[in-house]
Every structure is written in C-alpha cells, then in structure tokens.
Amino acid sequence: MYFEDFFVGFTFTTKSRMLGEEEIITFAKQYDPQPFHIDKVAAKESIYGGIIASGFHTMTTAFALSLETGLWAEASMGSPGMEEVRWFKPVRPGDTLTVRAEVISSEASKSRADIGRTGMLYQTFNQDGEEVMRWRTIHLLKRLP
Amino acid sequence: MYFEDFFVGFTFTTKSRMLGEEEIITFAKQYDPQPFHIDKVAAKESIYGGIIASGFHTMTTAFALSLETGLWAEASMGSPGMEEVRWFKPVRPGDTLTVRAEVISSEASKSRADIGRTGMLYQTFNQDGEEVMRWRTIHLLKRLP
Numbered sequence: 360m361y362f363e364d365f366f367v368g369f370t371f372t373t374k375s376r377m378l379g380e381e382e383i384i385t386f387a388k389q390y391d392p393q394p395f396h397i398d399k400v401a402a403k404e405s406i407y408g409g410i411i412a413s414g415f416h417t418m419t420t421a422f423a424l425s426l427e428t429g430l431w432a433e434a435s436m437g438s439p440g441m442e443e444v445r446w447f448k449p450v451r452p453g454d455t456l457t458v459r460a461e462v463i464s465s466e467a468s469k470s471r472a473d474i475g476r477t478g479m480l481y482q483t484f485n486q487d488g489e490e491v492m493r494w495r496t497i498h499l500l501k502r503l504p
Numbered sequence: 505m506y507f508e509d510f511f512v513g514f515t516f517t518t519k520s521r522m523l524g525e526e527e528i529i530t531f532a533k534q535y536d537p538q539p540f541h542i543d544k545v546a547a548k549e550s551i552y553g554g555i556i557a558s559g560f561h562t563m564t565t566a567f568a569l570s571l572e573t574g575l576w577a578e579a580s581m582g583s584p585g586m587e588e589v590r591w592f593k594p595v596r597p598g599d600t601l602t603v604r605a606e607v608i609s610s611e612a613s614k615s616r617a618d619i620g621r622t623g624m625l626y627q628t629f630n631q632d633g634e635e636v637m638r639w640r641t642i643h644l645l646k647r648l649p
Binding site: 392422437 | 536585
C-alpha cells in the first residue's frame with residue numbers, strides 16, 4: 360500500500376496483545392522506572408492500587424501492533440511527530456490491547472512529488488472495550504511508483 | 505521535590521547517554537521494526553542513508569535520563585498525556601543524547617488539594633548541540649505534605 364491507498368476514512372483494526380506483569384516491569388525498569396511501574400509493594404500503596412504499564416510501553420505496543428498488519432511495509436518513511444497523546448486509563452498486567460487506526464488527513468507533499476503526508480488517529484482499547492490511549496500522528500508515505 | 509518546587513522557569517539538564525547500534529536495533533526489533541531501524545542494508549538505501557533510532561527509543565531514552573536525575577522520585581504520579589511531540593533530526597548509532605527540561609506551567613488541582621499539574625517542555629540534543637526531539641507534557645505531582 361502507498362500514500363494513495365490511505366484515503367481519509369480508511370480504518371483498520373490490529374490483532375490483540377496481552378501485556379504480562381513480567382514484561383511490564385522489564386520495560387519500565389529500563390525506560391520508565393517509577394515505583395508504580397516496577398515495585399509491586401509501592402504500586403499497591405500508590406493511587407493506582409497496583410502495577411500499571413508505562414504509558415510508553417502501551418504506546419510502543421500499540422505501534423508494533425499497527426506495523427504487524429503489514430500495511431506500512433512498502434510506503435513508510437517515518438514521522439515528524441505526534442499530537443494529542445492521551446493516557447485515559449491505566450493498563451494493568453493481564454490487560455489485552457487492540458488498536459483501531461483511522462486516516463484523518465491526506466496531503467501530497469508540495470516540495471517532493473514522491474511523498475505524501477498521511478494523518479492518523481490511533482486508539483488503543485483494552486479487553487473491556489475501554490479506550491486506554493490515543494494519539495494523532497503524521498506518516499510520511501511513498502506515493503505510487 | 506514536590507509540586508511547589510517545580511516553579512515556572514525551573515530548568516534542569518540530564519546526564520548524557522550514547523545510543524549504540526546494537527541497542528538501537530534491539531529496541532526497534534521489538535517495538536518499531538521498520539527497515540530503516542533494523543536492517544543495515546535497507547537503511548542504507550532509504551532516505552536516511554543508514555540505521556536511525558526509532559523515535560520511540562529516543563523518547564524513552566530521554567525520559568529515563570530525566571528520571572535518573574532523581575527530581576521526580578517523591579512527587580510523580582504519572583501523566584495524562586503529551587503534546588507537540590517532534591522528531592527534528594535522525595538519531596544515529598553512536599549519537600549521545602542529553603535532555604534539557606523546563607517547567608512551563610504550574611497549576612494546583614481544583615478537585616484534589618494534594619495534587620498539582622506541572623507542565624514541562626523536554627528537549628533532547630545530540631552531541632553537536634542539535635535539537636533532535638522535543639515534547640510537552642503534564643506531570644501530576646504530589647503537593648508538599
């Protein structure tokens with residue numbers, strides 16, 4: 360799929376992935392070592408009442424699920440950034456995440472004829488259908504050869 | 505340090521960390537397995553001309569550097585989100601990252617007397633002083649006991 364295939368309103372849903380406690384703690388020890396992510400006792404005494412996943416872990420898991428669809432394999436050339444990153448609800452050990460993605464804008468580059476800018480909304484849901492996270496981003500995509 | 509200590513205009517600079525090629529590829533294989541992050545040959549033929557770090561890897565490295573200062577140890581209660589996430593320049597194997605953080609807003613919670621909302625700007629620089637990434641975020645912080 361190329362830039363032209365990601366028309367505004369195109370949506371897809373990813374496979375699901377469960378985040379286990381060990382994985383949550385391992386990630387957080389390296390990248391977000393706050394007590395409520397890595398220390399069961401401290402987490403229990405925190406406002407969260409137990410271990411929760413780092414928001415960066417939720418984000419990277421969601422992004423990996425999106426890549427796993429294979430939809431980006433041909434066209435993706437990276438991203439200049441993200442907007443409106445929101446963590447709505449904690450992700451707890453054993454929660455299963457699924458991502459819904461929607462194309463919300465599509466604009467051919469003015470400076471490069473072979474590139475387009477595709478705006479996406481990524482929403483991540485838990486097993487109860489609750490939205491735990493969202494963000495908007497721009498993908499730089501190759502145009503049809 | 506508590507909410508009251510993070511006054512508007514307070515800044516700090518972190519230690520520096522070098523991102524090696526193996527670490528870059530290992531992170532990306534798990535969370536951002538795009539060719540220009542994990543495949544040296546494909547990366548060389550891409551617009552980047554070689555392996556570059558996942559933007560999520562730059563972000564999590566920067567966040568870990570901020571936590572390493574110890575400034576957040578007492579007060580941090582997580583974050584509701586981020587704005588204006590920007591990747592300005594590629595981070596390449598061997599690049600050394602340093603983070604400058606600045607308090608840009610400070611607001612006591614209206615609903616909870618023991619919490620404040622502290623707005624931060626995080627800027628990440630490489631060894632040449634070039635800004636490679638930035639984002640804005642809100643930290644939920646405990647107020648002075």
